[in-house]
Amino acid sequence: MTxxxxxxxxxxxxxxxxxxxxxxxxxxxxxxQREAPAHFSPQNNAPGEGGFWSITRFDDVxxxxxxxxxxxSEKRGIFHLNDIAEGIPLDLQRMQLISMDPPRHDRLKxxxxxxxxxxxxxxxxxxxxxxxxxxxxxxxxxxxxDLVADVARPIPARVIGSLLxxxxxxxxxxxxxxxxxxxxxxPVIRAQWSDAGAIVTEIIEYVNHQLAERTDTASDSLVxxxxxxxxxxxxxxxxxxxxxxxxxxxxxxxxxxxxxxATMLEILRNPELRxxxxxxxxxxxxxxxxxxxxxxxxxFMARAATKDTELHGKTIKEGDxxxxxxxxxxxxxxxFENPDKFDITRExxxxxHQAFGGRGKHFCLGANLARLExxxxxxxxxxxxxxxxxxxxxxxxxxxxxNQYNSIPVRRKSMSRLREEKxxx
Amino acid sequence: MTxxxxxxxxxxxxxxxxxxxxxxxxxxxxxxxxxxxxxxDGADLPDWAPGSHIDLIMTPSLVRQYxxxxxxxxxxxxxxGVLLDPDSRGGSQFVHDKLQExxxxxxxxxxxxxxxxxxxxxxxxxxxxxxTPMLPMIGAAEATGAEWRLxxxxxxxxxxxxxxxxQRHGPRVSICARDVADGPNFRxxxxxxxxxxxxxxxxxxxxxxxxxxxxxAACQAWPENSLHIERFSAKVLEEPADALASFEVECxxxxxxxxxxxxxxxxxxxxxxxxxxxxxCMEGVCGTCECDMIEGEADHRDSVLxxxxxxxxxxxxxxxxxxxxxxxxxxx
Numbered sequence: 039m040t041x042x043x044x045x046x047x048x049x050x051x052x053x054x055x056x057x058x059x060x061x062x063x064x065x066x067x068x069x070x071q072r073e074a075p076a077h078f079s080p081q082n083n084a085p086g087e088g089g090f091w092s093i094t095r096f097d098d099v100x101x102x103x104x105x106x107x108x109x110x111s112e113k114r115g116i117f118h119l120n121d122i123a124e125g126i127p128l129d130l131q132r133m134q135l136i137s138m139d140p141p142r143h144d145r146l147k148x149x150x151x152x153x154x155x156x157x158x159x160x161x162x163x164x165x166x167x168x169x170x171x172x173x174x175x176x177x178x179x180x181x182x183x184d185l186v187a188d189v190a191r192p193i194p195a196r197v198i199g200s201l202l203x204x205x206x207x208x209x210x211x212x213x214x215x216x217x218x219x220x221x222x223x224x225p226v227i228r229a230q231w232s233d234a235g236a237i238v239t240e241i242i243e244y245v246n247h248q249l250a251e252r253t254d255t256a257s258d259s260l261v262x263x264x265x266x267x268x269x270x271x272x273x274x275x276x277x278x279x280x281x282x283x284x285x286x287x288x289x290x291x292x293x294x295x296x297x298x299x300a301t302m303l304e305i306l307r308n309p310e311l312r313x314x315x316x317x318x319x320x321x322x323x324x325x326x327x328x329x330x331x332x333x334x335x336x337x338f339m340a341r342a343a344t345k346d347t348e349l350h351g352k353t354i355k356e357g358d359x360x361x362x363x364x365x366x367x368x369x370x371x372x373x374f375e376n377p378d379k380f381d382i383t384r385e386x387x388x389x390x391h392q393a394f395g396g397r398g399k400h401f402c403l404g405a406n407l408a409r410l411e412x413x414x415x416x417x418x419x420x421x422x423x424x425x426x427x428x429x430x431x432x433x434x435x436x437x438x439x440x441n442q443y444n445s446i447p448v449r450r451k452s453m454s455r456l457r458e459e460k461x462x463x
Numbered sequence: 464m465t466x467x468x469x470x471x472x473x474x475x476x477x478x479x480x481x482x483x484x485x486x487x488x489x490x491x492x493x494x495x496x497x498x499x500x501x502x503x504d505g506a507d508l509p510d511w512a513p514g515s516h517i518d519l520i521m522t523p524s525l526v527r528q529y530x531x532x533x534x535x536x537x538x539x540x541x542x543x544g545v546l547l548d549p550d551s552r553g554g555s556q557f558v559h560d561k562l563q564e565x566x567x568x569x570x571x572x573x574x575x576x577x578x579x580x581x582x583x584x585x586x587x588x589x590x591x592x593x594x595t596p597m598l599p600m601i602g603a604a605e606a607t608g609a610e611w612r613l614x615x616x617x618x619x620x621x622x623x624x625x626x627x628x629x630q631r632h633g634p635r636v637s638i639c640a641r642d643v644a645d646g647p648n649f650r651x652x653x654x655x656x657x658x659x660x661x662x663x664x665x666x667x668x669x670x671x672x673x674x675x676x677x678x679x680a681a682c683q684a685w686p687e688n689s690l691h692i693e694r695f696s697a698k699v700l701e702e703p704a705d706a707l708a709s710f711e712v713e714c715x716x717x718x719x720x721x722x723x724x725x726x727x728x729x730x731x732x733x734x735x736x737x738x739x740x741x742x743x744c745m746e747g748v749c750g751t752c753e754c755d756m757i758e759g760e761a762d763h764r765d766s767v768l769x770x771x772x773x774x775x776x777x778x779x780x781x782x783x784x785x786x787x788x789x790x791x792x793x794x795x
Contacts, residue, residue, distance in 0.1 A: 104750065104753070104767075144739070144741055145739070147741055148739055148740075148741055151741055151742070151743060151751075154743065155742070155743070155745065156479075156480060156744070156745055157479065157480050157481070160479040160480075160509075163509070317580060317581060318578050318580055319512075320512065320514075320575045320578040321578075386766075388748070389748045389766050394749070397749065397750035397767050398750045398751075398753065399741070399750075399751065399753070401743060401749040401750050401751045403743065405743065405744070405749065406743070406744070
């Protein structure tokens with residue numbers, strides 16, 4: 039374990055997995071915010087990358103996010119590695135709009151953003167409710183289940199699958215593919231595939247097959263939108279459509295799953311909060327926002343400097359990578375009072391936290407959808423399973439990029455009582 | 464009625480924003496009308512709980528909140544009660560002049576800052592048009608079999624809406640009109656009702672500031688969280704004095720010049736003209752729609768830019784911000 043308060047900040051490498059042994063190093067982030075707001079980690083486990091600067095203060099995350107001319111998403115992608123999952127190089131990552139700069143980023147985002155406006159998303163209300171209800175039905179007769187594997191995985195998978203136009207039987211495959219792109223550092227998850235390049239090929243073939251199936255039929259799925267879209271008079275290539283698909287698939291799966299799991303865990307551990315939300319479901323809106331603030335799905339997004347620039351007395355050289363740590367900025371003491379407290383009474387929270395990014399062109403495309411899903415989902419979970427309780431220690435995904443649980447074992451108290459009574463009689 | 468909320472205390476989830484039709488417009492009392500709103504195609508409206516309000520979006524800069532006062536079980540219609548303030552230049556005048564049966568209005572919501580927490584006993588206190596949220600609350604209390612009372616005060620009996628409907632509940636309801644000499648006195652009734660903290664009783668109060676302050680003071684001795692209030696006042700977000708009714712936006716890269724009238728945003732005007740624009744939250748929060756400004760002075764209404772950035776006038780969030788100069792030149 040790293041006793042961060044005893045170590046010199048200069049010697050700390052945030053890429054070192056041992057720094058994360060006890061979970062997110064919040065205290066370390068607080069020290070960085072106070073003492074080293076532009077902190078350098080050498081990234082010793084990937085020496086070729088040249089290390090990264092950690093940006094942890096709320097205002098700095100915001101300023102860097104908004105200045106896409108000085109801090110590029112395209113130059114070195116949004117991960118902390120040029121080549122992810124040993125087979126997905128930067129060139130391929132850069133075909134996704136999340137790893138592009140304006141103006142190309144804007145043109146591609148414009149193709150789909152109209153499907154994610156508050157108005158459009160509100161129209162999915164009934165459909166999302168149904169998906170949640172179906173998945174909760176599937177665990178309703180179990181005394182014990184896993185909140186991540188059995189509930190948190192299938193729900194966003196089906197929601198984004200239905201928007202993409204993929205059939206339910208492929209949901210698990212999409213979840214698996216998502217892991218390749220985001221959870222590739224976790225040793226347990228990494229063992230599930232050997233060749234990331236082969237998976238990319240598999241996805242391209244899958245998307246092509248999907249497109250071929252629906253070319254002749256009118257369909258309002260996102261895949262179809264991409265197929266017919268033109269950017270500056272040119273249709274997207276097969277590879278561009280496939281990478282676009284991967285982005286929507288992975289963003290839709292990972293994000294909502296992570297924040298739901300962590301927020302539910304908070305609720306299970308906090309009886310007072312649970313009572314408030316059960317008695318007054320209108321407060322769930324606020325709980326969703328506080329869940330987003332305390333438990334953002336992605337630990338950071340990266341940028342790279344397009345020119346030499348000064349930040350808090352440090353020189354960031356052209357090409358240097360910066361990680362914008364939402365895990366830290368969302369708990370910046372100068373912005374949020376008692377930042378580690380889960381407090382649903384904070385004013386103006388929805389407009390403030392950086393779970394969807396630090397503002398600007400790259401602000402999360404799916405924010406409105408995520409909010410709808412989380413609200414309905416937490417509401418239904420509390421309604422359906424008022425007797426849910428923790429049944430063991432949750433485990434986290436071991437990947438720098440993801441702030442996510444792998445497993446949260448739970449059980450239904452009333453069902454165990456029922457079973458005991460049956461055994462007695 | 465107009466429920467003020469601090470502009471920053473918005474709830475999380477973005478509610479629906481839809482055009483609804485005014486199905487009925489009925490006079491509920493002197494100077495008070497009830498509007499019955501429905502989807503033009505008869506589709507169900509989102510469900511809501513007692514205490515909820517909706518925004519009526521009259522123009523992009525003229526938005527007013529009204530409590531829903533109809534039946535929560537009726538998914539096809541929403542009702543709001545509106546006080547027509549003769550001194551108002553804004554919201555209620557618009558409702559009075561423009562919202563006739565058959566007209567269409569854009570609404571956003573519902574949201575709830577005044578939720579009814581379950582309790583065996585309620586004391587409802589309403590001043591004037593503040594009675595509107597109490598109607599569905601009374602319905603909910605009746606449905607759960609809770610005990611309840613309503614103290615409803617107003618200046619003149621003829622201006623107090625829904626009195627007949629409420630009097631059906633008999634002695635549970637006290638109507639206190641100042642011009643009715645032999646009726647109950649509002650102040651005395653309040654003092655009597657609040658003098659003793661009721662057991663397991665929640666107090667819900669909506670009305671003018673003076674009433675709220677008095678009730679807050681009287682409830683000091685009550686258990687914590689007994690009192691729930693909703694403030695309303697006639698003044699919310701008036702147009703700034705120097706706001707322009709319409710202005711021109713030159714989209715330099717597209718080579719188009721558009722007129723942005725009061726009823727639309729820069730974003731909408733661009734979209735209609737086929738200029739490529741990006742937008743996500745549509746309320747000046749996320750920063751997706753930020754554009755570089757080449758010329759002109761913006762009227763910044765977003766919560767993305769800080770004061771210095773607003774002052775610098777180099778960029779603008781086109782989903783909500785407008786113009787202080789006759790012409791804005793944008794890099795679009």
